[in-house]
Amino acid sequence: MSAEGHTSEPSVSQNDDLSSTIPAAASPESVPTANGTPAEGNNQQRKRGRGDSKKVRRENYNKRQHHGNYTPVRQLPRDRNEDEEDGEAKERQPKRKVACMVGYCGTGYHGMQINPPQRTIEGDIFNAFVKAGAISEDNSNDPKKSAFMRAARTDKGVHAAGNVISLKLIIEDPDIVEKVNSLLPDQIRLWGYSRTTKGFECRKHCDSRIYEYLIPSYSFLPPKPGSALAKQINEMADKYPGVTRDDPEGARFWVDVAHQVKVAGINEDEIRAAYAEALEEQALNQQKPKDEGSLKTFLNLSDDQFREFKQIRAIENVARRAYRISAERLDLVRLAMKKYEGPHNFHNFTIGKDFNDPSSRRYMKSLVASDPKIIEGTEWISIKIHGQSFMLHQIRKMIGMAAQVVRTGAPLDRINEAFNRRKINIPKAPALGLLLERPVYTNFNERLKSFGRDAVSFDAYNDMMEEFKMKYIYDKIYAEEAKENVFYGFFGFIDNFKGDVHLFDYLTAKGFPEDDDSVPITDAVLKEMDEEDMEELEGDNEG
Incomplete structure (x- = not known):
């Protein structure tokens, strides 16, 4: 078994010299x-x-x-194994401290870290090591006996093209990598390993980590006209003119969609009026119907109205997937990402952290948004985030904040203001697009040179990793978005959110309130926005 922290009760081995007791x-x-x-x-x-x-x-x-009631302790004979009975003692194989480079698709797993009885990436890897003979049977009941450690913990559903595990392994077998991979599912790969020093700890000695976030370009389109957030943006723009950016490109997109709906013979205003109350209830209570039947009942629409509702949604889906981001909007995305570079206080980009907590300060080395790539009709943008370390949900909230600032026309400096003391709520972007690219060990690799050891690096496996990402990570992300409309669902929920407090005033011309107490962000409100956050454990990880 691979249950971490699970140890058997103390017992006396037959190999012990009991006469000494x-x-x-x-x-x-x-x-x-x-x-x-x-x-x-x-x-x-x-x-x-x-x-x-x-x-x-x-x-x-x-x-x-x-002479009393005590029977003298008799020294028990030392247990003999099969090899010894044949006159041949079983050789104890040496263990070496190594860094294992691995990659995996997180779909179907409850995260990276061993967490019995759930199925985890580490659990499958550890079991494969044992079956392949890289970990002895004596150490097979507890990963801690092998000094098992990961460089970065990824949460449920998060992928990694490259991650590092450090531990003590038996590596005498020259085919050990192939044997381990033969025992793993195809969505988990051991790329290779490097000998390290005895004191190597993959998390402690990691200089930085590179993550990648894939996002459809339509995510940067403005909120749909008539939605709660769109109305709020327009009202504040009238009240505080000259603060937010005009967005003629975004306006044209929604005018074209409205025209297509009208050509289809659908009166969208009537449909929206029919389910407006249900939408408001959904936004307040986060009720999410699981299938079309329950959605129809939830929206309280007639058969004809529900058919037209689905037509509207289909027209919007086609338009979003056909959208191609302009050079001007892509420049805004890149400028927004640059706001995160350098040392900042990211207390608003995680949970359970205060402004005064020293661990809230993190250093981001670079954020780079790629040129768009069209995959099966949808345009995607890859964003590479290189930072020294990350907190829980930090990257997803960074992406969420940048996307909201771009799509609402708010000043890009609102990102800088989020580093200040004022507490705000930043919704985290979907986990679907996030993957760990690789940990980086620049400083430690300099030390390894003096020992004549290979660097802890993924460079030798780049081609295999790219092929793996395309087949087991990218394709799954694209397919799930095409089927489930994950990003549309996320931004649509934010656009229609209605509450007693103006959680998203900072995305309008009004901006942040002068009085910190004027927007009370309580635990109850945060839980309403994202219940699962309250169940997560803090850690120096992203997910």
Whole structure:
């Protein structure tokens, strides 16, 4: 079994020398006879050699104890294995401290870290090591015995093209990598390993980590006209003119969609009026119907109205997938990402952290948005985030904040203001697009050179990793978005959110309130926005 922290009860091995547990015999002078005088022959015993003296004292002790209700402890014979019975002792194979480079698709797993009884990436990898003979049976009941550690913990559903595990392995077999991979599912790969120093800890010695986030370009389109957030943006723009950006491109997109709906003979205003109350209830209570039947009941629409509702949704889906981001909007995305570079206080980009908590300060080395790529009709943008370390949900909230600032026309400096003391709620973007690209060990690799060891690096596996990403990570992300409309669902929920407090005033011309207490972000409100956050454990990880 691979249950971490699971140890068996203490027991005495048959290989132990149990005679060593017998107390030393009392001094001969102190052993009385029946009449209370020292036993005869004690002086002679004292004159014997040292070895004989110990033997006699032990025999006398056992004899005395045997007269009572105690049976002397007999030294048990050492257990023999099959090899020894054949006259051949089983050789104990040496263990070496190594860094294992791995990659995996997180779909179907409850995250990276071993967490019995759930199925996890580490659990499958550890079991494969044991079955392949890289971990002995003696150490197979507890990963801690092998000093098992990961560089970065990824949460449920998060993928990694490259991650590092450090541990002590038996690596005498030259085909050990192939054997381990033959015991793993195709969505988990051991790329290779590097010998390290005994004190190597993959998490502690990691200089930085590179993540990738894939997002459809339509995610940067403005909120749909008539939605709660769109109305709020327009109202604040009238009240505080000249603060937010005009977005003629985004306006044209929604005008074209409205025209297509009208050509289809659908009166969208009537449909929206029919389910407006249900939408508001959904936004307040986060009720999410699981299938079309329950959605129809939830929206309280007639058969004809529900058919037209689905037509509208289909028209919008086609339009979003056909959208191609303009150079101007892509520049805004890149400028927004640059706002995160350098040292900042990211207390608003995680949960359970205060502004004064020193661990809230993190250093981002670079954020780079790629040129768009069209995959099966949908345009995607890859964003590479290189930072020293990350907190829980930090990257997803960074992406969420940048996307909201771009799509609402809010000043890009609102990102800088989020680093200040004021507490705000930043929704985290879907986990679907996130993957760990690789940990980086620049400084430690310099030390390894002096030992004549190979660097802890993924460079030798780049081609295999790219092929793996395309087949087991990218394709799954694209397919799930095409089927489930994950990103549309996320931004649509934000656009239609209605509450008692103006959680998203900072995305409008109004901006952040001067009085910190004017927007009370309580635990109850945060839980309403994202219940699962309250169940997550904090850690120096992203997910």
